[in-house]
Amino acid sequence: xxxxxxxxxxxxxxxxxxDIAKVLADNNINIRALSIADTTNxxxxxxxxxxxxxxxxxxKANNFTVSLTHVIAIExxxxxGGLLQALEVLNSENISIxxxxxxxDSTEGKAAVVMRVEDRKAAAxxxxxxxxxxxxx
Amino acid sequence: MFFQKDIETMKRKDIEALxxxxxxYTVKYCYDNVPFYRKRLSEAGVLPEKIKTLKDIRYIPYTTxxxxxxxxxxxxxxxxxxxxxxxHASSGTTGKPTVVGYTKNDLNMWSDAVxxxxxxxxxxxGDIAQISxxxxxxxxxxxxxxxxxxxxxxxxxxxxxxxxxxxMVMQDFRTSVLIATPSYALYLAEQMKAKGIDPKSLSLxxxxxxxxxxxxxxxxxIEANLGVFATDNYGLSEVCGPGIxxxxxxxxxxxxxxxxxxxxxxxxxxxxxxxEGQEGEIVFTTLCKEGIPLxxxxxxxxxxxxYEPCKCGRTHVRMQRVHSRSDDMLKIRGVNVFPTQVESVLAExxxxxSHYRMIxxxxxxxxxxxxxxELVNASLLExxxxxxxxxxxxxxxxxxxxxxxxxxxxxxxxxxxxxxxxTKHVIDKRENG
Numbered sequence: 001x002x003x004x005x006x007x008x009x010x011x012x013x014x015x016x017x018x019d020i021a022k023v024l025a026d027n028n029i030n031i032r033a034l035s036i037a038d039t040t041n042x043x044x045x046x047x048x049x050x051x052x053x054x055x056x057x058x059x060k061a062n063n064f065t066v067s068l069t070h071v072i073a074i075e076x077x078x079x080x081g082g083l084l085q086a087l088e089v090l091n092s093e094n095i096s097i098x099x100x101x102x103x104x105d106s107t108e109g110k111a112a113v114v115m116r117v118e119d120r121k122a123a124a125x126x127x128x129x130x131x132x133x134x135x136x137x
Numbered sequence: 138m139f140f141q142k143d144i145e146t147m148k149r150k151d152i153e154a155l156x157x158x159x160x161x162y163t164v165k166y167c168y169d170n171v172p173f174y175r176k177r178l179s180e181a182g183v184l185p186e187k188i189k190t191l192k193d194i195r196y197i198p199y200t201t202x203x204x205x206x207x208x209x210x211x212x213x214x215x216x217x218x219x220x221x222x223x224x225h226a227s228s229g230t231t232g233k234p235t236v237v238g239y240t241k242n243d244l245n246m247w248s249d250a251v252x253x254x255x256x257x258x259x260x261x262x263g264d265i266a267q268i269s270x271x272x273x274x275x276x277x278x279x280x281x282x283x284x285x286x287x288x289x290x291x292x293x294x295x296x297x298x299x300x301x302x303x304x305m306v307m308q309d310f311r312t313s314v315l316i317a318t319p320s321y322a323l324y325l326a327e328q329m330k331a332k333g334i335d336p337k338s339l340s341l342x343x344x345x346x347x348x349x350x351x352x353x354x355x356x357x358x359i360e361a362n363l364g365v366f367a368t369d370n371y372g373l374s375e376v377c378g379p380g381i382x383x384x385x386x387x388x389x390x391x392x393x394x395x396x397x398x399x400x401x402x403x404x405x406x407x408x409x410x411x412x413e414g415q416e417g418e419i420v421f422t423t424l425c426k427e428g429i430p431l432x433x434x435x436x437x438x439x440x441x442x443x444y445e446p447c448k449c450g451r452t453h454v455r456m457q458r459v460h461s462r463s464d465d466m467l468k469i470r471g472v473n474v475f476p477t478q479v480e481s482v483l484a485e486x487x488x489x490x491s492h493y494r495m496i497x498x499x500x501x502x503x504x505x506x507x508x509x510x511e512l513v514n515a516s517l518l519e520x521x522x523x524x525x526x527x528x529x530x531x532x533x534x535x536x537x538x539x540x541x542x543x544x545x546x547x548x549x550x551x552x553x554x555x556x557x558x559x560t561k562h563v564i565d566k567r568e569n570g
């Protein structure tokens with residue numbers, strides 16, 4: 001019902017994202033999804049990877065500020081209106097989303113959405129009840 | 138123009154005779170009335186009788202800002218508090234300010250010194266002076282205020298800030314003399330341009346600028362944009378405040394009121410006294426102060442002296458404009474900022490490392506201070522707003538401790554260069570000259 005997300009603090013500095021990608025590549029970690037939010041000063045890079053614990057350790061060893069947290073990831077039909085259904089479910093129970101990002105699972109032809117909500121368990125139960133398949137991390 | 142021509146044009150040998158008499162008096166006065174000095178002088182084996190010539194001042198140990206702070210608040214006062222009629226203070230490193238007290242005679246001496254530097258750049262009783270320094274503990278505003286009042290100038294004590302009102306008053310009250318920091322003068326000029334106010338339509342004729350180091354380029358810029366005769370003056374609150382020295386009409390060095398203050402230039406590292414013309418740290422001994430007399434006070438300001446006669450007729454020594462300081466203290470928009478103040482703020486916030494870097498730049502004519510802080514608490518990454526909150530908390534604390542708006546930049550841990558031994562916390566990119 002949940003998946004690990006790796007969050008990395010990134011300074012707005014030339015080449016920093018490449019540095020992170022290199023650490024992951026050198027450790028043979030595959031990035032499945034990512035999102036970056038930034039201000040003029042700093043950014044937070046959020047990653048879904050195939051081995052989150054290993055990614056965290058590798059980045060920490062390279063002096064990055066890293067945290068590992070649970071987020072919800074659900075499968076949604078890769079068709080028009082697919083996302084809307086999931087959002088309407090959450091909306092009906094007044095669950096607000098702090099941020100989200102999506103990726104497409106190439107093998108299954110399905111889209112997946114990663115979301116951060118205040119009460120993860122309540123949101124996951126609710127989505128489950130409405131037939132959304134959550135992805136295990 | 139002179140305020141006290143007989144004193145300002147005294148012959149060199151008469152100045153020195155007066156200084157020697159007053160130096161002897163001051164050393165004895167300190168020895169008799171301030172336990173700190175009695176102990177210092179005794180330890181150095183300098184009894185007041187040892188001072189027989191002006192050069193004998195070299196036997197006396199230096200006094201530093203730390204000495205004043207260690208005796209916070211009144212420990213260096215030489216008179217009982219009932220003789221004190223004014224107390225000022227300047228910002229300190231640990232939240233405790235440096236406190237100075239003035240007797241009636243001190244205020245009288247101080248206002249004479251300020252009246253002299255005002256008269257020497259052409260200010261007279263027909264003028265209307267707008268004082269745009271902040272009134273308060275800071276010596277700048279009240280120092281100029283009392284000196285100009287003595288000269289018979291009409292004073293508009295508008296204080297700092299509220300630019301629209303400053304401009305309205307400048308137009309409607311027909312301000313002829315502006316008292317401000319040079320950076321604020323330039324800011325006013327910019328605002329006038331933006332509002333379509335033609336400087337030629339104003340009555341402004343003289344600017345007396347001080348309280349922060351400035352460059353000749355800034356002076357030229359002020360003259361071009363504000364249409365004033367721009368002059369500099371110098372002072373520091375520990376010694377008395379503004380009025381220690383100021384430009385004359387020739388603006389070739391600032392005349393020091395030598396009957397009140399005895400200057401020396403020293404090598405800041407070795408403490409050795411330097412020759413005329415050499416640049417070093419300027420040190421002052423007060424010759425008439427009663428409230429808080431100072432013996433060989435180290436200002437940390439870098440300057441040099443020239444005793445050459447000046448075209449204006451004044452005989453008092455001139456000091457070169459102060460363009461930098463010999464220690465870490467930064468002056469940012471006229472406010473004293475110490476790296477230790479930043480350290481104390483960061484030490485209270487566990488989410489960041491204690492290592493930091495201060496970067497000072499000048500954007501147009503405004504000083505800017507940016508502080509790089511290393512983020513160490515990874516749990517704040519989960520939500521963006523927590524990082525924003527941390528950023529705002531640091532900025533808010535710095536604002537209240539420094540009395541200044543700074544920009545804060547969160548950076549990655551260990552990204553700020555560490556050095557062996559003394560770490561360089563400050564990078565000052567401002568142009569000096």
